[in-house]
Amino acid sequence: MLKEAISYSIPRCESVRLVQVTDPHLFADPEAQLLGVNTANSLNAVVNTIEALHYPAHMLLATGDISQDYSGDSYHNFVSAIAPLKLPCHYLPGNHDDPRIMNLHMQGAEVYGHKRILAGNWQIIMLDSTVTGKPGGHMGEEEFELIRAAIEAEPYRHVLLAMHHNPVLMQCGWLDQHCMDNGEEFLRRVSRYHQIKGALWGHVHQEFDRDYDGEHGNMRLMATPSTCIQFKPLSDYFALDSCQPGYRLLELKPDGSMHTNVYRVPGDRFAPDAKASGY
Numbered sequence: 001m002l003k004e005a006i007s008y009s010i011p012r013c014e015s016v017r018l019v020q021v022t023d024p025h026l027f028a029d030p031e032a033q034l035l036g037v038n039t040a041n042s043l044n045a046v047v048n049t050i051e052a053l054h055y056p057a058h059m060l061l062a063t064g065d066i067s068q069d070y071s072g073d074s075y076h077n078f079v080s081a082i083a084p085l086k087l088p089c090h091y092l093p094g095n096h097d098d099p100r101i102m103n104l105h106m107q108g109a110e111v112y113g114h115k116r117i118l119a120g121n122w123q124i125i126m127l128d129s130t131v132t133g134k135p136g137g138h139m140g141e142e143e144f145e146l147i148r149a150a151i152e153a154e155p156y157r158h159v160l161l162a163m164h165h166n167p168v169l170m171q172c173g174w175l176d177q178h179c180m181d182n183g184e185e186f187l188r189r190v191s192r193y194h195q196i197k198g199a200l201w202g203h204v205h206q207e208f209d210r211d212y213d214g215e216h217g218n219m220r221l222m223a224t225p226s227t228c229i230q231f232k233p234l235s236d237y238f239a240l241d242s243c244q245p246g247y248r249l250l251e252l253k254p255d256g257s258m259h260t261n262v263y264r265v266p267g268d269r270f271a272p273d274a275k276a277s278g279y
């Protein structure tokens with residue numbers, strides 16, 4: 001059965017403005033590092049950069065890999081880290097999250113695990129692409145059914161799909177083995193709905209922005225840098241990039257179009273271990 005949506009009172013004639021942060025890979029220990037980067041510090045730097053922009057966002061989307069150690073405290077640390085933004089936060093799980101621990105510990109006055117968000121002329125659907133015990137993803141029938149029922153319930157809203165795994169290959173051999181394994185099927189099936197205008201994910205720790213030519217015109221496909229380490233684009237073997245931690249801003253316009261850009265922390269403070277071969 002379709003669960004209730006969370007609803008924002010944004011007029012249909014106004015844009016919906018989102019901030020996406022993804023893959024913070026936090027630990028219980030705020031001093032802990034992932035391949036030479038203190039992930040608590042890099043998330044704080046991202047939060048400071050967002051704050052400095054004064055972007056009038058309505059909400060924050062956190063698209064998985066919140067934790068690197070499956071601890072309850074890693075989630076508490078995330079909720080504390082984003083508090084300065086004073087934005088409602090909507091989250092979904094990544095392959096490094098345990099959804100049960102995540103749901104228990106992602107607690108705060110405005111922290112939500114809803115699957116559907118109604119805002120302005122849009123419906124945002126928060127999908128679970130994770131497979132227990134595996135780094136790669138899969139879009140299950142339950143999620144396709146959620147998409148179908150959500151669109152049937154709100155047929156006059158444009159739709160943005162949010163998830164963790166990439167339905168298209170990134171041309172990074174080592175990383176593409178962990179993609180959404182039915183990505184082609186996913187794109188084929190979702191592009192049948194004229195309401196769906198875009199899909200947004202994390203997981204690949206790099207920027208991506210392409211149009212997918214679907215049955216009803218273009219659907220925007222977007223991936224966003226991690227708030228910690230970055231993977232080198234187009235690398236067959238595991239390699240890190242020196243790009244700084246980042247995030248994405250999106251403006252979902254009432255006519256179904258969107259304006260979006262990736263931004264990064266200024267400077268070169270966050271330098272991962274160049275010799276790292278994985279984690």
Ligand SMILES: Nc1ncnc2c1ncn2[C@@H]1O[C@@H]2COP(=O)(O)O[C@H]2[C@H]1O
Pocket residue numbers: 023065095096135174175178203204238277278279
């Ligand atoms: N050297 C490696 N080769 C293959 N997979 C890796 C390697 N290092 C890490 N991974 C996994 O690949 C995943 C890609 O992004 P994640 O943040 O999900 O976490 C990563 C690890 O689970």
Ligand SMILES: [Fe+2]
Pocket residue numbers: 023025065094203204205226
């Ligand atoms: Fe990740």
